Amino acid sequence: MRIEEHPVLTFDRSEKIKFTFEGREMYGYKGESVAAALHANDVKVLGHSLFKHRPRGIYCAIGNCSSCLMVVDGEPNVRTCVTDLKEGMKVELQKGKGEIR
């Protein structure tokens, strides 16, 4: 669900980026955050709460709220809303508190 036309803004989508989410291949664009790219691919559930396992998605989108923590390239607790999407990135749902490598 990307914005195609906007009265004020233009979006640079010159560089396509391939990444995976739970092993599924997806595309985003350079300049997008991981969470924004997932959102554009209609992935809204980014994790689950620790104890009741309730689904979690983006809440603040600027790195304050920790609602979007995921495992990125094997590293847990990554704030995906403020992490730039990179070519070949491996994005996964985190289980519990995550394992520190």
Added chain:
Amino acid sequence: MRQVEVAIVGGGPAGLCAAISAASSGAHVLLMDRNKYLGGQLIKQTHMFFGSEKQYASTRGIDISEILLKQLDEYKDNIEILKDTTVLGLYEDGVISGISGDEYFKLKPDVTVVSTGASEKVLAFPGNDMPGIYGAGAAQTLMNVYGVKPGQKVLMVGAGNIGLIVSYQLMQAGVIVSGIIDAAPRIGGYLVHASKIRRMGVPILTGHTVKEAIGKDCLEKAVIWEVDEKYEGIEGTEKTFDVDVLCISVGLSPLVELLEQSGCEIKYIPELSGKVPVVDENHMTTKPFIYAAGDVSGVEEASSAMVEGYLAGLCAAKTAGFKHPQFDYLKEDYHKQIEALRAGPQGERIRRGIAKMKGGLR
């Protein structure tokens, strides 16, 4: 440990102006921001600002950020910029610890300006943690920074300026706004924004709040109800909206953690949106080597954050031993600008909050 003349924590509107002001006074400035860009939340503000010419009224926020960055560049010999840098601690003796990229560091600034801004508040209702429920600012970031729609249909909670402006911007992005609700009996934002949105056919329901959010994994429906004079929901007044997005725009909380840690006096002032540092008229905290400017010292508009930043930067530089040649004139001018921004009925709450913060009215 590294010595610094003026350290600034946070490169949003207040921090950028503080940096420009302190550097123009002759101090060497270290400006730190946790993001990979400067400008803070200005970078997603596609609307034109109010205020007066001095605060770039009628200019879009995104363009104001560019203007400030150009001004910053004029003093580049005096300003060091550290992006992707998170300040982790501000200690009682003024020492700062932080992480820049992957590297841990410590600093001893002569003076520090804290301009960390604010974070969006949440609203309590069953299901409020469901994906599809965002802070209004988050929806704005998704749309205006990344060009991604938060969803198809939105219900906006909060008819303050942020709620009204983000609703308009959602429509600009091609998203349907089903309605705007606010628990208060009146619209909190400027009526000029509200009328524009009503003309576009969006109902604004005052005296309503969210009863519950319904959905399996993500939001599917939002149930609202009317509230009585005690803001309690009234049974039998429920209305259901089929929306996949609920935007929460019920205010911001100042990000005062660093100031609190440093031992500055902090007070809880609801009119200023939460816990705020006690500051004097020049935005000096109860510690003479720590200043606070922008939303962290009480949530207002970006225009007042900028003027507070200029003022705090000017005075912080003086404390560090660098008095601007036009110090007195500038200081008076900034005071006047702040006063003008807080004049009128819109500024009443802020004026009351500041009086409380200064220990007057309770």
